Amino acid sequence: MDLDQLLIDRFGFPAFRPGQREAITSLLAGEDLLCIQPTGHGKSLIYQVSSVVLGGVTLVISPLLALMRDQLDHLERRFGIPAASINSDQDDAENERARALAASGHIQILFVAPEQLDNVERLAFLTSLDLRLVVVDEAHCISTWGHDFRPAYREIARLVAAVRESDAVRVLGLTATADSRTEEDIRGQLAPIRVMRRSMDRPNLALATHRVHGMGEKLAWLHDRLGRWEGVSLLYCATRDNTEMVAEYLAERGHRVAAYHAGLPPDRKRTLQAAFLDGQYAAIAATNALGMGIDKSDLRAVVHVDVPGSITACYQEVGRAGRDGLPARGELLWDPDDRRIQEYFIHSARPSRGDFEKLQGLIDQEPRRLTDLKRLSGLHPTRVTVVVAELVEQGFVVKEARKRTQYYVGTGRPGAPELTRYERQEQVRREGLARMMAYADGQTGCLMQTLRQCLGDDHADTCGRCGGCLGVPPEPLDGAQASAWLAERPVALAGYRRDMAAGRALFDSSRRSPAFRAFMGGRTQGRSDPAVLERLVAVARTLGDFVAVVPLPTGSWAAGPQVADHLARALGIPVASVLAWGAQPEARQGTLLNNDQRRANVAGRMVAEHPPDGDLLLLDDYAGSSATLREAARALKAVGHQGARIPLTVARVRWRLGRPGIV
Numbered sequence: 001m002d003l004d005q006l007l008i009d010r011f012g013f014p015a016f017r018p019g020q021r022e023a024i025t026s027l028l029a030g031e032d033l034l035c036i037q038p039t040g041h042g043k044s045l046i047y048q049v050s051s052v053v054l055g056g057v058t059l060v061i062s063p064l065l066a067l068m069r070d071q072l073d074h075l076e077r078r079f080g081i082p083a084a085s086i087n088s089d090q091d092d093a094e095n096e097r098a099r100a101l102a103a104s105g106h107i108q109i110l111f112v113a114p115e116q117l118d119n120v121e122r123l124a125f126l127t128s129l130d131l132r133l134v135v136v137d138e139a140h141c142i143s144t145w146g147h148d149f150r151p152a153y154r155e156i157a158r159l160v161a162a163v164r165e166s167d168a169v170r171v172l173g174l175t176a177t178a179d180s181r182t183e184e185d186i187r188g189q190l191a192p193i194r195v196m197r198r199s200m201d202r203p204n205l206a207l208a209t210h211r212v213h214g215m216g217e218k219l220a221w222l223h224d225r226l227g228r229w230e231g232v233s234l235l236y237c238a239t240r241d242n243t244e245m246v247a248e249y250l251a252e253r254g255h256r257v258a259a260y261h262a263g264l265p266p267d268r269k270r271t272l273q274a275a276f277l278d279g280q281y282a283a284i285a286a287t288n289a290l291g292m293g294i295d296k297s298d299l300r301a302v303v304h305v306d307v308p309g310s311i312t313a314c315y316q317e318v319g320r321a322g323r324d325g326l327p328a329r330g331e332l333l334w335d336p337d338d339r340r341i342q343e344y345f346i347h348s349a350r351p352s353r354g355d356f357e358k359l360q361g362l363i364d365q366e367p368r369r370l371t372d373l374k375r376l377s378g379l380h381p382t383r384v385t386v387v388v389a390e391l392v393e394q395g396f397v398v399k400e401a402r403k404r405t406q407y408y409v410g411t412g413r414p415g416a417p418e419l420t421r422y423e424r425q426e427q428v429r430r431e432g433l434a435r436m437m438a439y440a441d442g443q444t445g446c447l448m449q450t451l452r453q454c455l456g457d458d459h460a461d462t463c464g465r466c467g468g469c470l471g472v473p474p475e476p477l478d479g480a481q482a483s484a485w486l487a488e489r490p491v492a493l494a495g496y497r498r499d500m501a502a503g504r505a506l507f508d509s510s511r512r513s514p515a516f517r518a519f520m521g522g523r524t525q526g527r528s529d530p531a532v533l534e535r536l537v538a539v540a541r542t543l544g545d546f547v548a549v550v551p552l553p554t555g556s557w558a559a560g561p562q563v564a565d566h567l568a569r570a571l572g573i574p575v576a577s578v579l580a581w582g583a584q585p586e587a588r589q590g591t592l593l594n595n596d597q598r599r600a601n602v603a604g605r606m607v608a609e610h611p612p613d614g615d616l617l618l619l620d621d622y623a624g625s626s627a628t629l630r631e632a633a634r635a636l637k638a639v640g641h642q643g644a645r646i647p648l649t650v651a652r653v654r655w656r657l658g659r660p661g662i663v
């Protein structure tokens, strides 16, 4: 087969980029391969070309799938490669169609999300296909040392072992970020595999870091830069809330910016993705979970609004800028306080021996679903996922599908799981964070050189174009106006299915404003601050036209009835006190340990009389998990209420997960 001719005829490219031909030739010769090379080097072409030559089905396991619709079309129309995807952002019918096409041999490349492998039935389906090539995209995710390790990726090694029984199957791992430890771990899991590593330099990328104090200064900086920069930017934030806040602030100042995170409905994600690719936004504020799926080669800047958890994460994310090879920026805003949120992430991911014993005990009693385990254990949800995956991996638990629901079943294996890897892992993550902090602080000199050295480029020179090399002096920033905006900004309360529309809360507990403290302090004493009442009325007016204020039944908010009356009078509508507890919840929500417990604590316990039809304003003092508001909306819907149910609370708090109390 003449690969050059194939590249021209079928793919329309005049020549291979460095490394591509070598990788393809080695795959075709039957070798398994791990390619470590920076983004923008055309990694996908390696499996696209190979798939045409090999025939059969190429299976691509990728965390980016939710957003791959466009690429699927592209493969089909431009290269004549029939492709489909199976992932949770598609509906059942779409996934079913993709399965049928793959089973009947009408698909050449099948993309699946790693979570698909976590289900025994779906895994069996995939191994039954006529596979010739299995591609592990973002292969660093299979390493416990990787910065965004996902338990579902564990299943990949199992799949690879199963398909290797056939000589016809090749394995290709792809990643843009694997330091030597991660490389070794991937090699161990996918062994035997040959490693091809290329230089991690990105000569078109200019890096810089900026010291700021507080979110107000970050917002001010972003507003200023977006006003000056050409082209499209990606703004990475540490939390979903921050993406919304950043997008809202900038949009109010006339920039075309949207928030983008995993919590958005699939339809909204699709529309946003399309509009973003189309250049309708100047910037998108995203969490790293979704940001990695943004496939736009002409991004001119990537900004870390919050400090990333490690150098590898930083390199990976910043590498999304300038994949077209033209000049691009990678900027990092550094507030030393950001360290805390990353430490919290590290802490929540680290399970203890007690967590293992608790979950294994529950599973040994009887087969359990994941959601039961979260509710019964009260552990942080991430930890439950990690521990269960580990118990499966070590043979203490197996997964079984019963009536389309997945259960975890004890195997009765004696002994205790081996946990030293978690101790090592936490230590590695803390070291990673420390290096990240040193980079952010500018202590390390050349920024590109620091990134490259951390990623295993032993002979990296200084770049001559970054903030470290050029010594750019800090610019004064005035964050006062943005800080005032933050203090005044009502926060969003997410809606829930068709039961409850999205609403608002006046204060966000995480900002600990004096007004929030005063409210929480006086909540049980029947005081209500006139300024708070005034703001509640103003925010209620922005939420719509209501037919009644519906207060939630409360035991502890002494001023609740008075606030409901005031609000109703100001809006010229009645108070409809139609909600009551049919059965009192057994515990106060604040004393429970996670949101699964909070939902179970209130579910099915509220009763309602029929309210007036039309849009209702649900009023409560504060929302944490929103489980009580959802329960109220459910009760109102159950008695046949017609219209929207929109929540308004004075405060929104963040419950700790895995421990009682407010974050």
Ligand SMILES: [Zn+2]
Pocket (backbone or CB within 6 Å): 445, 446, 447, 448, 449, 462, 463, 464, 465, 466, 467, 468, 469, 470
């Ligand atoms: Zn430099």
